[in-house]
Amino acid sequence: MADIEGLKVAKDYHVGENFANQGGFYVKGANNLDWGMKKHLSNIFDPKSGNTVMFAFDHGYFMGSTAGLERLDIVIPKLLPHVDCLMGTRGALRSCVAPENKKAIALRVSSGSSMLNDDLSHEIVAVDVEDAIRMNADCMAVQTFIGADGQLSSIDNISRVINAGMRYSIPTLGVVAVGKDMERTDRFFKLATRIVAEMGVQIVKTYYCDNFEEVVAACPVPIVVAGGKKLPEKDALELAYKSIQGGARGLDMGRNIFQSEHSVEMAQAIGKIVHEGFTDKEAYEFYLDAWH
Numbered sequence: 649m650a651d652i653e654g655l656k657v658a659k660d661y662h663v664g665e666n667f668a669n670q671g672g673f674y675v676k677g678a679n680n681l682d683w684g685m686k687k688h689l690s691n692i693f694d695p696k697s698g699n700t701v702m703f704a705f706d707h708g709y710f711m712g713s714t715a716g717l718e719r720l721d722i723v724i725p726k727l728l729p730h731v732d733c734l735m736g737t738r739g740a741l742r743s744c745v746a747p748e749n750k751k752a753i754a755l756r757v758s759s760g761s762s763m764l765n766d767d768l769s770h771e772i773v774a775v776d777v778e779d780a781i782r783m784n785a786d787c788m789a790v791q792t793f794i795g796a797d798g799q800l801s802s803i804d805n806i807s808r809v810i811n812a813g814m815r816y817s818i819p820t821l822g823v824v825a826v827g828k829d830m831e832r833t834d835r836f837f838k839l840a841t842r843i844v845a846e847m848g849v850q851i852v853k854t855y856y857c858d859n860f861e862e863v864v865a866a867c868p869v870p871i872v873v874a875g876g877k878k879l880p881e882k883d884a885l886e887l888a889y890k891s892i893q894g895g896a897r898g899l900d901m902g903r904n905i906f907q908s909e910h911s912v913e914m915a916q917a918i919g920k921i922v923h924e925g926f927t928d929k930e931a932y933e934f935y936l937d938a939w940h
């Protein structure tokens with residue numbers, strides 16, 4: 649481990665310079681992976697735009713019944729046609745999602761806390777890789793708590809999942825958690841996303857922040873941006889636009905879709921930004937026209 653005394657500030661991000669090891673495969677950092685990994689990644693990231701709209705409905709894994717997700721059996725089938733990838737727990741997927749659907753699956757495999765705990769950073773790997781294979785998961789999602797009390801166990805969790813994923817060619821999605829006492833600065837996200845990427849995940853999920861382009865540039869695998877708390881639709885679309893402009897390869901949104909009064913139109917508007925190059929203003933106009 650390097651001596652951290654006298655550490656220089658990282659600054660040469662070469663923002664705007666294309667990722668160098670792109671080769672023949674379009675997903676960042678995946679050029680040297682095998683066929684199975686590439687197949688799963690191409691189920692998640694649209695081969696044309698290179699991007700993805702993930703719909704996150706895994707909130708119940710620690711929040712229980714969440715506003716907007718009270719009836720998974722009604723909400724998910726309604727939104728499914730308008731997104732690329734479903735991010736959920738095995739319980740929600742098996743009980744409420746028709747197996748005939750053609751969408752990619754991001755399977756939440758870590759859990760262990762609930763909203764009743766003060767410290768949410770202690771999790772376990774709750775789903776084994778054989779069940780992820782049975783569910784035909786395209787990636788396994790694990791929460792990582794860099795800088796939190798549960799950092800070590802979350803690194804242990806993610807390492808186990810990556811090792812299992814490497815055995816069976818299933819990508820791992822490293823979710824960068826932000827606890828209530830953790831900073832949401834580019835300094836934190838550069839640290840956390842890079843640690844998670846260097847552990848070996850194939851996709852990182854994190855939050856948008858200032859200097860987001862630098863976070864993206866320093867991360868050798870694709871970043872998808874989490875939505876976070878419900879915002880007015882206009883603001884959520886601005887967040888989506890800024891994320892894609894900043895180099896994110898997709899959005900992994902939950903509440904800003906399923907808590908919207910017009911959730912289908914909202915999912916469609918996000919898709920316009922992610923896949924069709926719409927600006928936030930154009931997407932908002934689309935959203936308004938679509939439900940009026």
Ligand code: R5P
Binds near residue numbers: 735903
């Ligand atoms: C985090 O990993 C959560 O379980 C959600 O998947 C995530 O926060 C995305 O949902 P939202 O856009 O509602 O924050």
